[in-house]
Amino acid sequence: MSWVEITWIVMSAACLTLGVIHLFVWFKQRSHYAHLLFFALAVSATAFGACELVMMRSQSHAAYAATLRWAHVPLAMVVLSMIWFVHFYFGAGRLWLAYAATGFRLLALGLNFVTGANINFREVTAMDQMLLWGGAVVSGPVGVVNPWAIVPQIGNVLLVVFVLDAAVTLWRRGGPVARRRAAVVGGSLVVCITAAAGFAALTTLGIVHAPTIMLPGVFIVVLAMAYELGWDMIAAGQLATQLRASEQRFRAVVEAAPSAILLVDDRGTIALANAQAEYVFGYPRAELVSQPVERLIPERFRVPHVRLRDTYSREPQTRAMGTERELFACRKDGSEVPVEVALSPMPTQEGGFVLVSVVDITERRDLERATARQRDELAHLSRVAMLGELSGSLAHELNQPLTAILSNAQAAQRFLAQSPPRLDKLTEILSDIVKSDHRAGAVIQRIRSLLRKESAQRNPFDINDVVEETLHLMRSDLLNRHVVVRADLGEGLPAVSGDRNQLQQVLLNFMMNGCDAMDGRDMDGGLLVRTRTTADGNVEFSVADRGTGIPSADLERIFQPFVTTKSHGMGLGLTICRSIVEAHGGRLWATNNSDGGATLHCELPAQRT
Amino acid sequence: MQDQPPTVYLVDDDPDILKAIDRLLQSIGLRVVTFLSPQQFLEDYDRNAPACLVLDLELPGLSGLELQRTLEQEASALPIIFLTGRGSIASSVQAMKHGAADFLTKPVDDTDLIAAIRDALARGQAQRISRSERERVAKSLSSLTDRERQVLEQIVAGRLNKQIAGALGTSEKTIKFHRGNLMRKMGVRVVADLVKLAERAGVGSGPRA
Numbered sequence A: 001m002s003w004v005e006i007t008w009i010v011m012s013a014a015c016l017t018l019g020v021i022h023l024f025v026w027f028k029q030r031s032h033y034a035h036l037l038f039f040a041l042a043v044s045a046t047a048f049g050a051c052e053l054v055m056m057r058s059q060s061h062a063a064y065a066a067t068l069r070w071a072h073v074p075l076a077m078v079v080l081s082m083i084w085f086v087h088f089y090f091g092a093g094r095l096w097l098a099y100a101a102t103g104f105r106l107l108a109l110g111l112n113f114v115t116g117a118n119i120n121f122r123e124v125t126a127m128d129q130m131l132l133w134g135g136a137v138v139s140g141p142v143g144v145v146n147p148w149a150i151v152p153q154i155g156n157v158l159l160v161v162f163v164l165d166a167a168v169t170l171w172r173r174g175g176p177v178a179r180r181r182a183a184v185v186g187g188s189l190v191v192c193i194t195a196a197a198g199f200a201a202l203t204t205l206g207i208v209h210a211p212t213i214m215l216p217g218v219f220i221v222v223l224a225m226a227y228e229l230g231w232d233m234i235a236a237g238q239l240a241t242q243l244r245a246s247e248q249r250f251r252a253v254v255e256a257a258p259s260a261i262l263l264v265d266d267r268g269t270i271a272l273a274n275a276q277a278e279y280v281f282g283y284p285r286a287e288l289v290s291q292p293v294e295r296l297i298p299e300r301f302r303v304p305h306v307r308l309r310d311t312y313s314r315e316p317q318t319r320a321m322g323t324e325r326e327l328f329a330c331r332k333d334g335s336e337v338p339v340e341v342a343l344s345p346m347p348t349q350e351g352g353f354v355l356v357s358v359v360d361i362t363e364r365r366d367l368e369r370a371t372a373r374q375r376d377e378l379a380h381l382s383r384v385a386m387l388g389e390l391s392g393s394l395a396h397e398l399n400q401p402l403t404a405i406l407s408n409a410q411a412a413q414r415f416l417a418q419s420p421p422r423l424d425k426l427t428e429i430l431s432d433i434v435k436s437d438h439r440a441g442a443v444i445q446r447i448r449s450l451l452r453k454e455s456a457q458r459n460p461f462d463i464n465d466v467v468e469e470t471l472h473l474m475r476s477d478l479l480n481r482h483v484v485v486r487a488d489l490g491e492g493l494p495a496v497s498g499d500r501n502q503l504q505q506v507l508l509n510f511m512m513n514g515c516d517a518m519d520g521r522d523m524d525g526g527l528l529v530r531t532r533t534t535a536d537g538n539v540e541f542s543v544a545d546r547g548t549g550i551p552s553a554d555l556e557r558i559f560q561p562f563v564t565t566k567s568h569g570m571g572l573g574l575t576i577c578r579s580i581v582e583a584h585g586g587r588l589w590a591t592n593n594s595d596g597g598a599t600l601h602c603e604l605p606a607q608r609t
Numbered sequence B: 001m002q003d004q005p006p007t008v009y010l011v012d013d014d015p016d017i018l019k020a021i022d023r024l025l026q027s028i029g030l031r032v033v034t035f036l037s038p039q040q041f042l043e044d045y046d047r048n049a050p051a052c053l054v055l056d057l058e059l060p061g062l063s064g065l066e067l068q069r070t071l072e073q074e075a076s077a078l079p080i081i082f083l084t085g086r087g088s089i090a091s092s093v094q095a096m097k098h099g100a101a102d103f104l105t106k107p108v109d110d111t112d113l114i115a116a117i118r119d120a121l122a123r124g125q126a127q128r129i130s131r132s133e134r135e136r137v138a139k140s141l142s143s144l145t146d147r148e149r150q151v152l153e154q155i156v157a158g159r160l161n162k163q164i165a166g167a168l169g170t171s172e173k174t175i176k177f178h179r180g181n182l183m184r185k186m187g188v189r190v191v192a193d194l195v196k197l198a199e200r201a202g203v204g205s206g207p208r209a
Helices: A003-028 A033-057 A061-090 A095-114 A147-173 A176-204 A215-256 A275-281 A299-314 A362-389 A391-417 A423-451 A463-480 A500-518 A573-583 B015-027 B038-044 B064-073 B089-097 B110-143 B146-156 B161-168 B172-186 B191-200
Strands: A121-131 A137-145 A260-265 A270-273 A327-330 A336-348 A351-360 A459-461 A484-489 A496-498 A526-533 A539-544 A587-592 A598-604 B007-011 B031-035 B051-056 B080-084 B102-105
Touching: A003 A033, A003 A215, A033 A061, A033 A137, A033 A215, A061 A095, A061 A121, A061 A137, A061 A147, A061 A176, A061 A215, A095 A147, A147 A176, A176 A215, A260 A275, A275 A327, A275 A351, A299 A351, A336 A362, A362 A391, A362 A423, A362 A500, A362 A573, A391 A423, A391 A463, A391 B015, A391 B110, A423 A463, A423 A500, A423 B015, A459 A463, A463 A484, A463 A500, A463 A526, A463 A539, A496 A500, A500 A526, A500 A539, A500 A573, A500 A598, A573 A587, A573 A598, B007 B015, B007 B038, B015 B031, B015 B110, B031 B038, B038 B064, B051 B064, B051 B110, B064 B080, B064 B089, B080 B089, B080 B110, B089 B102, B102 B110, B110 B172, B110 B191, B146 B161, B146 B172, B146 B191, B161 B172, B172 B191
Parallel strands: A484 A526, B007 B031, B007 B051, B051 B080, B080 B102
Antiparallel strands: A121 A137, A260 A270, A260 A351, A327 A336, A336 A351, A459 A496, A526 A539, A539 A598, A587 A598
């Protein structure tokens, strides 16, 4: 065998091997048509190589002509594979050029079988034995050119133009990978097709005396394509490695996170849980993954949660969960822990996931509770002290109904002692006694509830009721101090929610402060108690006095502890009031009146309906 | 006027108390008129009727003590019984200084209140009687002639007819005549009554002193 034959066999075998490899690749990735087309190209190239080998070794001109005719079948396959490989692999190129090149090649194939000896020669008249470098002898044809040979040449030109156009488009698109691909595949195609087709034309026309050899050009193209496809596979491999590393990092980060983290799919199934999640929920990981997330929610919230989850998955966004209420998680042992939950959506190809981060806030809650307890205790102490100051007034409020009861009862005794007894008066008297008794009971009730030491309650109530009740409690004290109180109560105020006793304490404090501010002033001193709805829909109550006013530098200072203008008292009253009001989500402030004296204001949020 | 039954005026801003005390006083047959405020009382009360006032010390607007002051300025003889829920020493001293009849604390026992009212009414009555007697004596005195008045002064001073005649430079018989006239004018039969009456009217003490 000559080196030419060995080379041809090696090139064909290489083409076949590469083709088969990519056939397997295509089996694994059916959507990657480039691999299938490469397989077709490589196999066709192998077949064409075999035909060329036969031609080079043919001894009769008839056999040569027949083989050349049949060689055009794999050649057409090679050309078509190239066209569509470029189309799919580049994702560029004008489709009409692709169709035109395809059409001309198929037309050439048809004409190959119906005109002349083949598309190249009308007839092959003789064989020419050519001695090549290294002593190899190959056959070459001598004959008359088929006039239809222009058709495949036009097809080749179209092919080159199509590839050139596609490569330029891809190049322009930018990116190092795209450019390399355009240069390597596009460049090799253009150069090799031009060279092979031009060489074939020259030999056919008899201008150059040489055998028809196209396999090397095709082989170079095959190698170029295989190189590029190989690069793709290498890149995919690298990507997979990077992905694995990235996933490992993700898992490591999730694992190390200080809060419990769950990855939940759109059906509410837990896909991933970290170590902290095991700790917070008390389940081993195996009992969390693949389980519905609802098992971590107290039973009473499970059904609404499914509904809320549906709503969320329709409009996923990063946010905190249940900001308006307290959330609880249910642990494996059935206990509940207060939690804070943040949600962030993670859309993936496998559906929408939600990354749920859960923080156990038991400690924070405990701390808040301890703070609230201290505040309540302080408020209670200050309330008791204030009631002490008011005790005279309170005693008077009790004394009034007691006086009425005694006189009524003694009147009844006297009516009964008369002869005949005046029984007719008794019904009325008894009902009055009952009424007075209720009145006294109500006073005691009020005092008792103010004295009672209990944690703050939250109930809706009307601030006007509190004002009226407070005016009643202080009535005697106000009379004694010659303080006239006017009340300007807003109508239709929204209810406020909170601890009635504590807020009454604030009002009492305001009024006593007002009275103290007016002590020793003229007798015409008066307090104005106002309630109103603010522009924001909140409720404000204020107490205006006609005292000495507050130096403007002290308007804020008076709420600080141990700041007092009085000879008695610790200067804690308003400080405690402020802490009470702030715990209610409201605010306290002081202003000076334009016509003298100061006003203390308290704004409370209206109860949400 | 003396026959008119006495009235008890009640002033308290607490309607329950007003009603209860009203009832209590009615049970012993007293005539009661109630007022919720001192202003109302000042407008409506009968200044001439025999009465007493039961007054709450702590009242909005015009306080009990201020009402007492007002009545004092009107030279009213109305006895006032104060009722208080939280009687301070200062206010009770002030009330008594200005002639309060009594000072009771709430809740008030019926016997105490009734006794105080009876007492006040009686005192009011006595004041009323002494005042009318004083008026009658003054009227009688003013009907005496100058000579009769001189004779009266001598009688009150304890002189005998003879001494008086000597002092006034007239006869014992004339003195007897004047004496008869002035006894009649003053409406007394015995000298002892005359002396008592004249002393109460302040006759005789003046020139000698």
